[in-house]
Amino acid sequence: MTGPDSLAPRLPSPLHEIRDERFERHGLRLLLKRDDLIHPELIGNKWRKLVPNIAAAGGRPLVTFGGAWSNHLRATAAAGRLLGLPTTGVVRGEELAGRPLNPSLARCAAHGMRLQFVDRSTYRRKTEPETLAAVLRAADAEEAYVVPEGGSNSAAVHGCRALGEELRGHTDVVAVACGTGGTLAGLAAGLAPGQSALGVPVLRGGFLEGDTEALQERAFGGRTGDWSLDERFHFGGYARTTPELHAFARDFEDRHGLPVERLYVAKLLYALVTRAEEGAYARGTTITAVVTGRPFPED
The missing domain is CATH 3.40.50.1100 (Rossmann fold)
Known part of the structure; x- marks a missing residue:
C-alpha cells in the first residue's frame, strides 16, 4: 500500500506485562509498551x-x-x-x-x-x-x-506527547532509551502528575539533559513533567555494544520470547534490571519500558 493510508498506525500500541523474577523479588511490576508494533516499517x-x-x-x-x-x-x-x-x-x-x-x-x-x-x-x-x-x-x-x-524537533515532541498520554493510569515510571531526547521530551509532558519518566542515553557525552530541556522549551515554553536521565548504560557510545550486552539481550529473549533490539532496547532493559537490583524503586512500583525498535539483521 502507498499513499497517506500507508502510514496508518496501530494505536494505542499494546501494553504487555512481563513476569521477570529480577523485578518480582523486589516487589516491582514490569510492563512493556510495544511501540515496535505501531507500524510495520516506521517503528515506534x-x-x-x-x-x-x-x-x-x-x-x-x-x-x-x-x-x-x-x-x-x-x-x-x-x-x-x-x-x-x-x-x-x-x-x-x-x-x-x-x-x-x-x-x-x-x-x-x-x-x-x-x-x-x-x-x-x-x-x-x-x-x-x-x-x-x-x-x-x-x-x-x-x-x-x-x-x-x-x-527531534517541536513537531516531533508534540507527536511523542501522545505516548505519555496513552500511559496515564497504567504505571508509575516510564523508561525509554534516548538518542536525541525528543521522545523523552514529549513522553514526560504527556504523563499525569505523580508519574515520572526515565531516559537512558545510548551515547556518551552528558549533553542530553540540556538538549531535552531545549526541546521542551521550544515545544512547551519550559521544562515540563517529572523526568531524569541515567547516563551509565551507553556501553561505549552510539551503535556500540559489548559481549555482556549481547549476552543480556539473548538471555532476555530466552526468558520472554521477545526479540531485543541491541542499540536502544537492550541498553534500556539492562539499565532497568540494574536499577531494580540497586533498589532504585520502592516495592509496589510499576515500571513501563518503551520498546522503540525491533532487531535489525546485524543484531
Missing part, C-alpha cells in the same frame, strides 16, 4: 516523530541526517517510499563513500533514499545555517523539508 518513536514532520513538509522532498546505522534514516527512507516522496539521507562519515553499503544503509537505498556522505567535522556543524545550506546545495535538495537528526 520513529512513527511518532516522523508523521508530524511529514505533515509539515506538505509534500516536499525530505532531507535528514544520521549515522551509518541510523534507525531514523531507515524509517525516513521507508516513509518516502510509502508516500512517493523523494528522500535524501546525509550520512556522517565521508570515509564511507565508495565503500559497500552496510545492511542498514543498503535498506535505505533500496527504499529509494539518496545517500550523501559528509565528513564528521561538517556533520557536527550541520545545524549552522551556512553549513546546512552548503550540504543542501551539494545534495541538490535546496527546496526540501529538513528533518533534524533523530527526527
Whole structure:
C-alpha cells in the first residue's frame, strides 16, 4: 500500500506485562509498551516523530541526517517510499563513500533514499545555517523539508506527547532509551502528575539533559513533567555494544520470547534490571519500558 493510508498506525500500541523474577523479588511490576508494533516499517518513536514532520513538509522532498546505522534514516527512507516522496539521507562519515553499503544503509537505498556522505567535522556543524545550506546545495535538495537528526524537533515532541498520554493510569515510571531526547521530551509532558519518566542515553557525552530541556522549551515554553536521565548504560557510545550486552539481550529473549533490539532496547532493559537490583524503586512500583525498535539483521 502507498499513499497517506500507508502510514496508518496501530494505536494505542499494546501494553504487555512481563513476569521477570529480577523485578518480582523486589516487589516491582514490569510492563512493556510495544511501540515496535505501531507500524510495520516506521517503528515506534520513529512513527511518532516522523508523521508530524511529514505533515509539515506538505509534500516536499525530505532531507535528514544520521549515522551509518541510523534507525531514523531507515524509517525516513521507508516513509518516502510509502508516500512517493523523494528522500535524501546525509550520512556522517565521508570515509564511507565508495565503500559497500552496510545492511542498514543498503535498506535505505533500496527504499529509494539518496545517500550523501559528509565528513564528521561538517556533520557536527550541520545545524549552522551556512553549513546546512552548503550540504543542501551539494545534495541538490535546496527546496526540501529538513528533518533534524533523530527526527527531534517541536513537531516531533508534540507527536511523542501522545505516548505519555496513552500511559496515564497504567504505571508509575516510564523508561525509554534516548538518542536525541525528543521522545523523552514529549513522553514526560504527556504523563499525569505523580508519574515520572526515565531516559537512558545510548551515547556518551552528558549533553542530553540540556538538549531535552531545549526541546521542551521550544515545544512547551519550559521544562515540563517529572523526568531524569541515567547516563551509565551507553556501553561505549552510539551503535556500540559489548559481549555482556549481547549476552543480556539473548538471555532476555530466552526468558520472554521477545526479540531485543541491541542499540536502544537492550541498553534500556539492562539499565532497568540494574536499577531494580540497586533498589532504585520502592516495592509496589510499576515500571513501563518503551520498546522503540525491533532487531535489525546485524543484531
